[in-house]
Structure formats: structure tokens, C-alpha cells
Amino acid sequence: MRLDGGCLCGNIRYSIDSLPIDAGFCHCKVCQRSSGAPVVAWLTIPFAGFSYTGGTIGVYASSKDFQREFCSCCGTQIAFRAKSQPKSIDITLCSLDDSSQVAPQYHIWCQSSVNWLHVNDDLPQFMDSGPDGP
Secondary structure (H helix, E strand, C coil): CCEEEECCCCCCEEEECCCCCEEEEECCHHHHHHHCCCCEEEEEEEHHHEEEEECCEEEEECCCCEEEEEECCCCCEEEEEECCCCCEEEEEHHHECCHHHCCCCCEECHHHCCCCCCCCCCCCECCCCCCCCC
16 A cells, blocks of 8 residues: 655655554543644554655654654644654644545543544544553
């Protein structure tokens, strides 16, 4: 499976050449603050299957162990990953050229959901980090 994507202004381009591990909606406060949205859809892939193909990415240390990567021109958030030796990388699902190729499978960090957002799908909802979390 090959997927391509990039930022709003076209400065950043990336390519994915591996099968997704999973995809889901994150409701955590850090995703809310970093995106300005109540929820962010993420695609998780093996780190080895991801590469930037154009532009220079900006990096922000959003916590002690993790970083967010974004276009320093337009601000589009592209990725979330462990700072050292990541085994996987999370890509913002809607930064894909065709985001309909991968559908989210669950909701995580629902304990942080904003009270005016009502999720009406049948996907599993996890109060914490989700199916593989603590």
C-alpha cells in the first residue's frame, strides 16, 4: 500500500509505503491544544514505512518523550512520534492526499472529550490510551 500526503501550502510532502497498524480518533488535551480542534484522526504506521519527500519539517517537543512534526510555513500538523528510536509514527489522517483510503477504528482519551461533542458512531471508545495502552 502506498499513500502520499502533505501540508496545506504544499511545502511538506511525505510518502507511506507500508500497511497501516491502525487508525483512530484522539480526544486528548494535547491533541486538542496542538490542533485547535476537539479531536484529531491519526494513522499509525511502522516508522520504517514513512519518509518525507519534500520540504523541511518543524519539530515541537510536546512532552518529555514525544514530538510533533509540522510545516513551519503553514502550520499543518503532520506527525507525532517518540523522540528516540520510534517503532511507529502517527500521521494526521487528513493530511493524506486521499484520506478516504483509511478509516478510524476507535476513539482514545475519551476522558478528555469536550462536553459539547457527541460521538454518534459505533466505534469502541476508550477512556485512556486505548486498545494497546496501559
